[in-house]
Amino acid sequence: MKNFKDFKSFNNHIGLQEPLDEDIDVGYYDPSNMLLKSDPVIVDFYRISFKINFIDKSADDGKPITAVFFNSPNRANGWDVEPSYTGMYLQLSKKIIEKNRFLFKNYLDYGEHEALYLTENEIQEIKIIFDLMFKYYQENQINYEVLISYVHVLISLVEAFYKRQFSTHPKxxxxxxxxxxxxxxxxxxxxxxxxxxxxxxxxxxxxxxxxxxxxxxxxxxxxxxxxxxxxxxxxxxxxxxxxxxxxxxxxxxxxxxxxxxxxxxxxxxxxxxxxxxxxxxxxxxxxx
The missing domain is CATH 1.10.10.60 (Homeodomain-like)
Structure with missing residues (x-):
């Protein structure tokens, strides 16, 4: 099983843009240029994926979903997906998490199959925060303080949306x-x-x-x-x-x-x- 220790090797493997930093990576998905099927792999960092109209071929119904997915270190994840989705991703090193752990919630350690399903309004809110985060990430001098603040807002939104999901879908x-x-x-x-x-x-x-x-x-x-x-x-x-x-x-x-x-x-x-x-x-x- 392949084990990716850094953003660069993982991004190169699946077809994402080269990261600008070793501790934080922000980007948009382009499935037309990405690896759409893979045996399970392990990454040695944290990933948060926001996927819109995402179709997992292994799912029973094959219906498109819009959701937040998580992947944490030492947790294997494979995939077989349609190239029809759009979305964003955020990758965080263990160093960043450990340094700012008080800002983060349990969700970073959720598994890939423990997704948060988003409403249209929720994905729009996330897009606003993500676009701002991407703007600061693209600047020549990466501003960690601002980026971490936006990550905190993003995680706080996820917390609120999970509570909504638990409450509205108790069955x-x-x-x-x-x-x-x-x-x-x-x-x-x-x-x-x-x-x-x-x-x-x-x-x-x-x-x-x-x-x-x-x-x-x-x-x-x-x-x-x-x-x-x-x-x-x-x-x-x-x-x-x-x-x-x-x-x-x-x-x-x-x-x-x-x-x-x-x-x-x-x-x-x-x-x-x-x-x-x-x-x-x-x-x-x-x-x-």
Whole structure:
């Protein structure tokens, strides 16, 4: 599998213009001169693509869509598309992201198939910001401050549009929420070697952790990790109440904790009592 370390080699491979900078690259798509089919490749930087009337030949319906797509480092992506779309792209080095991480949202780590579908008004707003960004990018002296400010505005728009998508198309996300909750509730029906994590459920559902986490947060008003911790605590209290032969270490290992001390801290943080104190309180109430 090909792994592209920089904008220049990737752009040359797929037929995009040569970048003007090593840390940020802004441009417009010209599919008539681009590679339209490729086996999966990996890029060592972040890509945001805005594609209008885009047709993916591998899609079931083959209908054109207008959407924002993301590709992050170490995430393979292949394609087979029609040359009928237009659009824009923004490429950011890991160095730029790390230096300005506070400006960016989870979306940069979304997968290619976790797209944001845009309305006509939304794409027009994005075009305005993108045209301004391209103008400053084309200047002889690239102004990073201005460019990063526009990137921040762009990402903020994406955040608002994703919230709109989650709210206006709940049926498309209900199955993700229900599958997550079912997997979570069934987690302790089998022996486990670790406590449940967002990554574990994202892998099971073939989603990126950030995308899954944002969906769970939107529909439950709690983060994915908060939902997970609630189930872990519920299981812990059940074991402490119903299995008097298990000591705290046994309970910790039963839940998937590597260290009993970490379990005790986790338990106290969530319930305000240590496992030992909780069990004592339960026994006291049972005797009353």
């Amino acid at each position: 498309e996300y209900n199955h993700i929420l229900s599958d997550f909750q079912q997997l979570l509730n069934e987690y302790y029906n089998q022996p486990v070697s670790q406590i449940p994590s967002v990554q574990y459920f994202a892998d099971k559902l073939d989603l990126t952790p950030n995308y899954l986490g944002d969906i769970i947060k939107h529909f439950t008003q709690k983060s994915a990790i908060e939902n997970i911790h609630e189930v872990v605590i519920k299981r812990a209290t059940t074991l402490l109440k119903e299995n008097s032969t298990l000591n705290n270490a046994d309970v910790a290992y039963e839940l998937g904790f590597d260290y009993p001390n970490y379990f005790a801290k986790f338990f106290k943080k969530n319930l305000g009592l240590t496992p030992k104190q909780y069990r004592s309180e339960v026994l006291k109430r049972q005797k009353q």
